[in-house]
Amino acid sequence: MAEDGTGAAGGDVIELDGVEKVFDVRRKAGVLRRTRHEVRAVDGISFTVPRGEVVGYIGPNGAGKSTTIKMLTGILNPSAGRIRICGIDPARERTRLARRVGVVFGQRTTLWWDLPLRDSYHLVRRMYRIEQERYRRNLEACVELLDLGPLLDVPVRQLSLGQRMRGDIAAALLHDPEVLYLDEPTIGLDVISKTKVRSFLREVNAERGTTVLLTTHDLTDIETLCRRVMVIDHGRLVYDGDLAGLHAVGESERTLVVDFARELPPVEVAGARCVKVEGPRQWLAFPAAASAAPLVAAVADRYPLVDLSVREPAIEDVIARMYGADADRTPTPGT
Numbered sequence: 001m002a003e004d005g006t007g008a009a010g011g012d013v014i015e016l017d018g019v020e021k022v023f024d025v026r027r028k029a030g031v032l033r034r035t036r037h038e039v040r041a042v043d044g045i046s047f048t049v050p051r052g053e054v055v056g057y058i059g060p061n062g063a064g065k066s067t068t069i070k071m072l073t074g075i076l077n078p079s080a081g082r083i084r085i086c087g088i089d090p091a092r093e094r095t096r097l098a099r100r101v102g103v104v105f106g107q108r109t110t111l112w113w114d115l116p117l118r119d120s121y122h123l124v125r126r127m128y129r130i131e132q133e134r135y136r137r138n139l140e141a142c143v144e145l146l147d148l149g150p151l152l153d154v155p156v157r158q159l160s161l162g163q164r165m166r167g168d169i170a171a172a173l174l175h176d177p178e179v180l181y182l183d184e185p186t187i188g189l190d191v192i193s194k195t196k197v198r199s200f201l202r203e204v205n206a207e208r209g210t211t212v213l214l215t216t217h218d219l220t221d222i223e224t225l226c227r228r229v230m231v232i233d234h235g236r237l238v239y240d241g242d243l244a245g246l247h248a249v250g251e252s253e254r255t256l257v258v259d260f261a262r263e264l265p266p267v268e269v270a271g272a273r274c275v276k277v278e279g280p281r282q283w284l285a286f287p288a289a290a291s292a293a294p295l296v297a298a299v300a301d302r303y304p305l306v307d308l309s310v311r312e313p314a315i316e317d318v319i320a321r322m323y324g325a326d327a328d329r330t331p332t333p334g335t
């Protein structure tokens with residue numbers, strides 16, 4: 001990627017080399033005394049992301065994900081190492097970089113609380129000096145794909161979490177960013193909103209070739225959107241590959257939750273084991289890297305099936321299993 005930040009087609013859009021972030025934390029240790037210690041939130045991370053790739057950036061709570069994203073936007077300065085986004089150093093040229101990236105933080109909105117969505121978007125347009133025709137085109141596409149039409153005149157504070165999130169994602173895309181950072185974009189959303197957000201992001205990536213870095217605690221986000229996943233733990237990159245590989249390394253399991261027409265003894269099917277029975281409902285654990293289709297076919301063939309769903313393992317479980325810390329535990333079946 002050109003150092004001048006011109007962002008030539010192709011090449012690596014996100015580049016990190018030996019990046020560290022150390023926080024200096026002071027704690028009260030008496031009436032007048034304060035102790036100081038260091039929190040090494042990001043501890044020597046290197047990776048590159050080529051243009052157009054959608055990458056999952058996952059890890060347990062406190063692993064260093066948000067700190068990384070804040071450094072990639074220029075909000076935080078790295079303590080060591082080198083970062084380039086579209087060839088730009090985020091800490092030195094935050095404003096110039098802002099024109100090339102979009103950011104969505106699931107836990108807080110970038111919209112104006114008391115303004116209707118439409119007015120928030122006008123302000124975004126003026127802030128980024130988006131040319132009128134481009135703005136109209138982008139807004140139209142977002143409104144259609146994210147079902148925002150009926151919400152445009154509603155003040156942001158009156159929107160549900162799912163509606164607000166869709167509104168935030170549209171705001172982040174109005175200036176056609178080349179790179180999109182999404183920090184927990186589906187957190188707290190219902191199933192329908194999650195599906196809408198995921199299919200919209202797929203469309204944006206396919207149509208515009210936007211490079212996406214996504215942090216999430218929801219493995220279905222990763223499964224539907226990312227071919228590549230990076231795992232960070234204690235500030236270090238501990239895995240970089242595809243999701244199937246991650247499941248294989250962690251020997252993780254998914255769960256087929258099956259409702260039968262009546263109560264049955266634990267069913268026996270090849271490739272799965274029954275881990276819980278509750279009335280006519282049973283939980284069958286199977287290797288997460290395997291397809292659910294043959295298992296579903298085998299169960300449907302031999303038993304009176306009413307309904308079924310597939311549960312993904314929790315990201316925390318997958319990572320714990322990577323280290324063998326939890327190797328003997330069966331996944332916690334949901335209800």
Ligand SMILES: Nc1ncnc2c1ncn2[C@@H]1O[C@H](COP(=O)(O)OP(=O)(O)OP(=O)(O)O)[C@@H](O)[C@H]1O
Nearest residue numbers: 023025039041059060061062063064065066067068
């Ligand atoms: N401003 C700060 N001052 C001191 N310590 C911080 C600061 N920001 C983050 N940390 C610490 O750095 C570590 C990484 O935090 P970070 O928020 O990046 O984790 P995360 O992976 O995003 O976690 P979560 O999934 O809970 O959002 C944690 O130990 C956190 O307490």
